[in-house]
Amino acid sequence: MSNVPDFAFGSFDRICSTVALTLCPLVGGVDGIEPVCYSRNVRIADTLLFQPSTVVIHLISLIMTAIMIYHIRSKYTAVGRKEIIMFFYLFMLVTIMELLLISGIIPTSSNVYPYFTGVHMGLVSATYWCLLLNGFIGFQFAEDGTPLSLWSIRISSFIVFAAVTFLSIATFRGILSFDPLKPVALWVVFFIFNGSALLIYIILQIVLVVNTLEDRWPLGDIVFGVIFFATGQVVLYVFSVAICNTAKHYIDGLFVGTISTLLSVMMVYKYWDSITKEDLEFSVGSKLNVWEVKELLSEDDVTGIGAGSGLYVQQQQHQHGHQRGSGSFGYGGSPAMGPYGQANYYE
Structure with a gap:
């Protein structure tokens, strides 16, 4: 840990020295910032695959996300079904992009790597923003499932995606006044903007459960989701080097952080499922009532x-x-x- 620089506002030096994020090869210097310790690679058919253990978790994340999307789509009359499913689609896109970048399928030396990384950063912020807007659905500021509700999320999420993607690419390429040596704006978006969106969503859901619902069990889903996410972030940015050295480079903090992120997303689904009830009168495939005479008339x-x-x-x-x-x-x-x-x- 002695080789890890001190934390500084607006600087990725400390973070990228601890864990290999997708943007680390593009900021902080001409050749980017390399982590002190990172997971070893494997050779498959004359191709180097980086972060193999984390890639496996990403594949599992894609499968689990597909299963959650299927279950959400099957709840035909649940409140906020069309809105929350956008969050899971975005999370699936983020997972695919991160898998391509951290595995080396798109090499860091490639000319398209900065653009794919910019798209990845934009998708991450759009996912947080979409989750934030889903936090307002339960308060019925706009009727769920209506064009106003759906297109407000779609358009605003696309605006966030486009803005952060442009900011990222401009920072990586040194366009306008942005500088890869001083990526302060990108740092603010990555940590403060995304973190604030998540924090507001959590507060909104606690208020919704306490003031609106009689059942308090959904609070447990929120608590577990926060614990999973916070644990992943701490491991990712604090203990990654220690885990990497202890595991002899087989895994690092990115592996544990990816698992924790998947678990926290699963708790988002579990929470949404626990607070939504399907209207059986209009549900598809409901069983017909079977009448039974309990006793004969005298x-x-x-x-x-x-x-x-x-x-x-x-x-x-x-x-x-x-x-x-x-x-x-x-x-x-x-x-x-x-x-x-x-x-x-x-x-």
Whole structure:
């Protein structure tokens, strides 16, 4: 840890010396900033694959995200279904982009690497922004599922994506007054803007549960999500070098941070699922009601019905017919059972 520089506002030197983020080869110097310790690579078919353990977690993240999207889409009438699914689509895109960049599939020496990294940074901020806007859905500032609600999230998220992507590429390439040696604006967006969006979302959901819902169990999902995310961030930016040295370069903080991020996203789904109830009246594929007669009517009850309404008796006779003189349907025998469990009586 002695080789790790001190923390400084607006500087990625300390962070990139601890963990290999996608933007680290593009800021802080001509050749970027290399971490003190990072996960070893493997050779597959004459191709070097970096961060192999973290790549496996990213593949698992894609599978889990697809499963969560499927379950969200199946809840046809749940509140905020179309809004929250945008967050998971964005998270899936972030995962794909990060997988391509950290694995070396898109090499850092490639001319397109800065542009892909800029898109990745834009998607990260758009994902945080989309999550923030989803935090207002429960307060019904706009009716969920309406064009106002959906397009306000889509358009604003795209604006955030485009702005942060431009800022990132301009910083990496030194366009206008942006400088890769002093990426202060990008640092502010990456930590302060994204962190503030997440913090506001958490506060909004706590207020929603406490003031609106009778059930307090969703607070547990929020707490676990915060614990998973905070643990991942601490491991990522504080203990990454220690983990890397202890594990002999097989894993580093990026591996643990990716797992923690996946768990926190899963808790976002778990929380949303716990506070939304599907309207069964309009749900697709609901089972038909099965009626069951628990007990037969007594002879006095049925006699009373027959005496009070000759039409009832005539309808029963018309449906089932007379079978006089038989043991089952005779005058003095036991009543016969109808097709739905009711007793048939004939005069």
